[in-house]
Amino acid sequence: MRKIAVIGTGYVGLVTGACFAEIGHQVKCLDIDEKKIYDLSKGIIPFYEPGLEDLVKENLENNRLFFTTNSSFAFHDAEVIYIAVGTPAKEDGSSNLEYIFRAANNIAKYATKNVIVVTKSTVPVGTNERIKELITMNGLKVEVVSNPEFLREGQAINDTFRGDRIIIGSDNDTAATVIEEINQHFHVKVIHTDIKSAEMIKYASNAFLATKISFINEISTICEKLGANIEDVAYGMGLDSRIGTQFLKAGIGYGGSCFPKDTKSLVQIAGNVKHKFDLLEAVINVNNKQQVKLVEQAMARFGNLQGLNVALLGLSFKPNTDDVRESASIVMTNRLLEEGVSITAYDPVAIEKAKSVLPSEVHFTKDIVEALYLADMAFIITDWDEIKRLPLSVYENMMRTPVIYDGRNCYSIEAVKQHRVEYHSIGRKSVK
Ligand code: NAD
Numbered sequence: 373m374r375k376i377a378v379i380g381t382g383y384v385g386l387v388t389g390a391c392f393a394e395i396g397h398q399v400k401c402l403d404i405d406e407k408k409i410y411d412l413s414k415g416i417i418p419f420y421e422p423g424l425e426d427l428v429k430e431n432l433e434n435n436r437l438f439f440t441t442n443s444s445f446a447f448h449d450a451e452v453i454y455i456a457v458g459t460p461a462k463e464d465g466s467s468n469l470e471y472i473f474r475a476a477n478n479i480a481k482y483a484t485k486n487v488i489v490v491t492k493s494t495v496p497v498g499t500n501e502r503i504k505e506l507i508t509m510n511g512l513k514v515e516v517v518s519n520p521e522f523l524r525e526g527q528a529i530n531d532t533f534r535g536d537r538i539i540i541g542s543d544n545d546t547a548a549t550v551i552e553e554i555n556q557h558f559h560v561k562v563i564h565t566d567i568k569s570a571e572m573i574k575y576a577s578n579a580f581l582a583t584k585i586s587f588i589n590e591i592s593t594i595c596e597k598l599g600a601n602i603e604d605v606a607y608g609m610g611l612d613s614r615i616g617t618q619f620l621k622a623g624i625g626y627g628g629s630c631f632p633k634d635t636k637s638l639v640q641i642a643g644n645v646k647h648k649f650d651l652l653e654a655v656i657n658v659n660n661k662q663q664v665k666l667v668e669q670a671m672a673r674f675g676n677l678q679g680l681n682v683a684l685l686g687l688s689f690k691p692n693t694d695d696v697r698e699s700a701s702i703v704m705t706n707r708l709l710e711e712g713v714s715i716t717a718y719d720p721v722a723i724e725k726a727k728s729v730l731p732s733e734v735h736f737t738k739d740i741v742e743a744l745y746l747a748d749m750a751f752i753i754t755d756w757d758e759i760k761r762l763p764l765s766v767y768e769n770m771m772r773t774p775v776i777y778d779g780r781n782c783y784s785i786e787a788v789k790q791h792r793v794e795y796h797s798i799g800r801k802s803v804k
Pocket of ligand 1: 379380381382383384385402403404405408456457458459471474475478492493494495521522523524525629630
């Protein structure tokens with residue numbers, strides 16, 4: 373059992389803290405957001421993540437998990453301090469490291485003994501070195517470990533217990549061994565490397581996954597033009613074990629809090645060492661176009677969208693999360709509102725989060741049928757089970773004109789042909 377402090381109680385920090393407590397460590401989670409900490413100490417989770425509430429409540433009750441805004445309390449007996457604060461993108465695409473450096477300064481100020489500092493946040497190559505410099509300025513002896521996080525929202529607990537790998541980047545064997553031991557109950561393969569390589573593994577992994585998505589989306593556009601079917605093409609490609617089936621699903625582009633910012637940040641990181649990352653820039657451009665592709669198709673189909681009723685189905689950037697950061701729903705909503713439509717948006721869990729980023733003209737509902745009632749067109753944005761399972765007869769019977777733009781290919785073309793709907797999807801022939 374180790375005494376651990378985790379700075380930041382967002383998706384990464386909270387899941388990390390709760391999972392460490394679950395395997396027996398004593399964990400103090402620190403955040404600057406007082407309301408969040410107040411709620412968490414009562415077992416109230418600030419976002420939707422399956423299984424997390426039970427894990428937090430259980431470990432609060434058995435006194436292995438604590439929540440605080442008090443740095444002295446969090447750090448005074450900590451052997452290891454994890455940094456899991458946000459690293460959002462700045463205007464120019466580079467990472468905003470102000471939260472990271474604030475956390476490092478806080479450690480320098482309030483930690484009272486030598487400590488291992490582990491960075492879980494995604495940070496540009498070289499950042500851990502700067503974290504070490506900042507903390508040691510105060511006379512503490514500190515070892516820094518880069519331990520990037522790979523969890524996926526919606527399956528974060530499973531990913532922590534059964535992830536593909538744990539990367540430990542360190543130039544100190546003792547520190548690296550302590551971090552390996554802390555994680556040993558997860559039974560996940562551990563890879564040791566130097567700090568810079570660990571930092572780069574995270575960016576390279578996300579950039580590669582984003583590349584796969586933009587690649588298949590480009591193939592899907594060509595399929596549409598040639599009359600081929602992207603589902604069959606992706607299946608046929610994926611059976612080649614060198615390619616693999618995952619991340620070959622065409623759709624309306626990637627979103628979320630990681631891929632968009634990490635791809636932009638890596639372009640900047642490359643630029644800093646005078647390398648123009650042409651491939652990744654193209655990946656980003658393809659994604660930007662992909663996110664508004666269906667709206668542009670609707671504009672071409674209807675001519676003028678002024679006054680039409682639009683149903684948006686799904687607001688989060690993917691199912692099983694309420695995270696709407698960089699979701700295609702935001703770009704699509706703004707583009708559609710410019711055309712003068714009325715929007716009714718449905719999502720099973722993300723409405724509260726969406727209200728803070730979408731314009732106030734949008735009407736929200738948790739009733740999917742209400743969203744479709746008298747709509748002139750429906751856009752499927754997120755492949756929630758609730759949306760995938762919705763019978764096509766509901767579109768047929770509830771909409772004024774049943775025109776569906778399916779950004780997630782939720783329905784088979786055969787099924788669509790059984791109904792009086794007009795159906796446009798990604799990389800497949802339209803059904804009219
Ligand atoms: P988040 O925005 O959900 O949470 C960050 C938290 O840190 C907030 O609660 C904020 O109040 C807190 N915070 C900020 N500054 C602080 C400080 N000085 N002291 C204490 N708390 C502070 O962020 P997230 O989604 O958990 O991401 C965290 C990091 O992990 C990012 O670098 C992200 O790129 C990376 N990451 C995220 C995911 C993901 O799926 N969300 C996956 C892998 C890696």
